[in-house]
Amino acid sequence: xxxxxxxxxxxxxxxxxxxxxxxxxxxxxxxxxxxxxxxxxxxxxxxxxxxxxxxxxxxxxxxxxxxxxxxxxxxxxxxxxxxxxxxxxxxxxxxxxxxxxxxxxxxxxxxxxxxxxxxxxxxxxxxxxxxxxxxxxxxxxxxxxxxxxxxxxxxxxxxxxxxxxxxxxxxxxxxxxxxxxxxxxxxxxxxxxxxxxxxxxxxxxxxxxxxxxxxxxxxxxxxxxxxxxxxxxxxxxxxxxxxxxxxxxxxxxxxxxxxxxxxxxxxxxxxxxxxxxxxxxxxxxxxxxxxxxxxxxxxxxxxxxxxxxxxxxxxxxxxxxxxxxxxxxxxxxxxxxxxxxxxxxxxxxxxxxxxxxxxxxxxxxxxxxxxxxxxxxxxxxxxxxxxxxxxxxxxxxxxxxxxxxxxxxxxxxxxxxxxxxxxxxxxxxxxxxxxxxxxxxxxxxxxxxxxxxxxxxxxxxxxxxxxxxxxxxxxxxxxxxxxxxxxxxxxxxxxxxxxxxxxxxxxxxxxxxxxxxxxxxxxxxxxxxxxxxxxxxxxxxxxxxxxxxxxxxxx
Numbered sequence: 001x002x003x004x005x006x007x008x009x010x011x012x013x014x015x016x017x018x019x020x021x022x023x024x025x026x027x028x029x030x031x032x033x034x035x036x037x038x039x040x041x042x043x044x045x046x047x048x049x050x051x052x053x054x055x056x057x058x059x060x061x062x063x064x065x066x067x068x069x070x071x072x073x074x075x076x077x078x079x080x081x082x083x084x085x086x087x088x089x090x091x092x093x094x095x096x097x098x099x100x101x102x103x104x105x106x107x108x109x110x111x112x113x114x115x116x117x118x119x120x121x122x123x124x125x126x127x128x129x130x131x132x133x134x135x136x137x138x139x140x141x142x143x144x145x146x147x148x149x150x151x152x153x154x155x156x157x158x159x160x161x162x163x164x165x166x167x168x169x170x171x172x173x174x175x176x177x178x179x180x181x182x183x184x185x186x187x188x189x190x191x192x193x194x195x196x197x198x199x200x201x202x203x204x205x206x207x208x209x210x211x212x213x214x215x216x217x218x219x220x221x222x223x224x225x226x227x228x229x230x231x232x233x234x235x236x237x238x239x240x241x242x243x244x245x246x247x248x249x250x251x252x253x254x255x256x257x258x259x260x261x262x263x264x265x266x267x268x269x270x271x272x273x274x275x276x277x278x279x280x281x282x283x284x285x286x287x288x289x290x291x292x293x294x295x296x297x298x299x300x301x302x303x304x305x306x307x308x309x310x311x312x313x314x315x316x317x318x319x320x321x322x323x324x325x326x327x328x329x330x331x332x333x334x335x336x337x338x339x340x341x342x343x344x345x346x347x348x349x350x351x352x353x354x355x356x357x358x359x360x361x362x363x364x365x366x367x368x369x370x371x372x373x374x375x376x377x378x379x380x381x382x383x384x385x386x387x388x389x390x391x392x393x394x395x396x397x398x399x400x401x402x403x404x405x406x407x408x409x410x411x412x413x414x415x416x417x418x419x420x421x422x423x424x425x426x427x428x429x430x431x432x433x434x435x436x437x438x439x440x441x442x443x444x445x446x447x448x449x450x451x452x453x454x455x456x457x458x459x460x461x462x463x464x465x466x467x468x469x470x471x472x473x474x475x476x477x478x479x480x481x482x483x484x485x486x487x488x489x490x491x492x493x494x495x496x497x498x499x500x501x502x503x504x505x506x507x508x509x510x511x512x513x514x515x516x517x518x519x520x521x522x523x524x525x526x527x528x529x530x531x532x533x534x535x536x537x538x539x540x541x542x543x544x545x546x547x548x549x550x551x552x553x554x555x
Contacts, residue, residue: 044086
């Protein structure tokens, strides 16, 4: 038995499994050639960030477009930062936006798939097995340095003006003998397990990032910690073992991890694992004071995915918008394929931008208006009601009291080549529908700028005298035109523009007065459809009420 093998038994004598056992337990996936296996591997330390949703979407697309596998792994080795219900919060947040998994965690304590456990804290013995193997190869060793030792080491390095870290001559425990290690363990000294970094010939590494392109970096030379004093692995070691045994082919993650790639590649190679492909996503940025910064969990409410759910943005809208950030050709594709499902878009990792994309809430709003405009009235009713049930009980009660009436509201000006785009999110529905319900309608005198109260009163008096609720749309508009000439208004805009001095206004002004009287607004969908839906009693009551207000007399 070699010195390293003796050391492995000393440190991990209770580990009875070998790597061969796990290699057999987690065999190569039987997938077609070219299929990609990706994962989303968050830590349950807080709310799901929009950047996390973006990364999950990209990882999912990478797998799905190649008939591969996308799984959810929870990286919970940092127990100090873990929050209660964190796993459920992540899963619920992803589900809200249609991000589903082929395998992995399905709840706080449930999972599905053949390559689990999918929670790192449940994989402790697997990591210890591979850690033991590294010790046997002489590629890992115990380090007994205390926090005070490490502080002193950093002070020495700072004084010497060299790079801080645990490496080379500063790796105090790297060359301890077996006897020294045994003595320390007998004394009960706590220790971490460190990686014994192996120098490369050039001191450099090069790898091809599928988003950033070719990247050359300094090779790893630090003796990084693999297992902490409690035996829990660091992220660096755990993810290498997990991605190997779960057969991850493409690691899709934020570009803040690029600095760790040299260590990760060194770990993969030291363990005898195939190095996966990397795709590092640039962060989502925000414009501020003429510059750019990352969306902040602390400063920006829109950083949390719950913000979009609470505001009532449809999941499809957020996904469509994120796709505009993902691939620059998406918007051209959407214009050419307005009715196609998002999944039909030919996503390509290599078409992602290498630098951070600016997050633009105004653009998201525009995208969302288009998404909602493509929905049927029934879909809008159902989606708005579902949102209101959770976030606006009064609106929910109004919408669901008479579903047919409510659905008819959303049907106005919907469909056709140029549907109206009034709604961008469900929290706008209350204001959008307010004048249809007596409980939320607020009467007000609302007039075009060129119409005086006296002129408006004349228009309403005349219109009330000819109002005929049974008229179809053509007859209804003919009635409005019929009162124009007697009141001095042009029957069409073209006629007015030809001789504006001869008229008090045109038929559009007359219609606007009626619109304002019925809805208290000057901008609405089709007025005929609104009046038809409100019915004769409501329309007449509002016309007369506005007329009385214009005359300064309470009805």
